[in-house]
Amino acid sequence: MNFKQQIVKEYQLRIQDKIDAFQDMILALSEDSKNDAKGSAGDKHETALSMMHIEQEKLNHKLKEYLNDRDQFSKIYFSKKHSKVQIGSLVQANSNYFLVGIALPKITIDGQTIFGISPQSPLAQELIGNEVGCTFKINTTVYTINHIE
Numbered sequence: 001m002n003f004k005q006q007i008v009k010e011y012q013l014r015i016q017d018k019i020d021a022f023q024d025m026i027l028a029l030s031e032d033s034k035n036d037a038k039g040s041a042g043d044k045h046e047t048a049l050s051m052m053h054i055e056q057e058k059l060n061h062k063l064k065e066y067l068n069d070r071d072q073f074s075k076i077y078f079s080k081k082h083s084k085v086q087i088g089s090l091v092q093a094n095s096n097y098f099l100v101g102i103a104l105p106k107i108t109i110d111g112q113t114i115f116g117i118s119p120q121s122p123l124a125q126e127l128i129g130n131e132v133g134c135t136f137k138i139n140t141t142v143y144t145i146n147h148i149e
Contacts, residue, residue, distance in 0.1 A: 004090045004149050007097075007114050008078045011104055015070045022063040029056050069102055076101045082148050085127040087119050092147040093127070100124050 001009070033052045078101070082089045091098045097114040104116025117124045126136040127145070135144045 003110070003112075004078065004099075006109050007090065007099055007107070010107055010109060011073065011099070011116060012070075014104075014107070015066060015073060018066045019063065019070060022059055022066060026056060026059045026063065029059065069104075072102050084129055084131045085145070085148055086129075089127075090114075090149040091127055091145060093143040093145050094141075096143075098123065098127065100127065 029052055033049060033056075076088045078088050078090075078099075080088060085091050085100060087100055089100045091100065097112055099114055099116045100119060102116060103118040103121065106113055106115045108114070119125075119128065123138055126138060126143075130136070130145055132145050132148055135142060137143070
């Protein structure tokens, strides 16, 4: 498995882990509300159920976001080699690696830090369409594209 494949696999695992965690939290909250319904009465009971319902809505919203991320990520063709930066490219600029696809948290593989960036981000806008050797500036940092995969 090459470096880019390791990165893609790690991001897939992390997205799925988040989905599983939110599904588990939603299930646990659902079970708690059923158990609470059996033993409580009055205003405290109604308040507790209301709070659980609000929390469940928040968790469902986050779950939908991660399901959407997983769907978007799975539609990107990462196995293609690119001569110019485009969606699905792994770009090394200076000592940083950027995977152009969707916004994802930074990860470290083999001592290298990788950032998942959205094509709409200012950094991706500077990268897309450029090739090895191109230089650009974001804020005060000057980047040079060293490698594209």
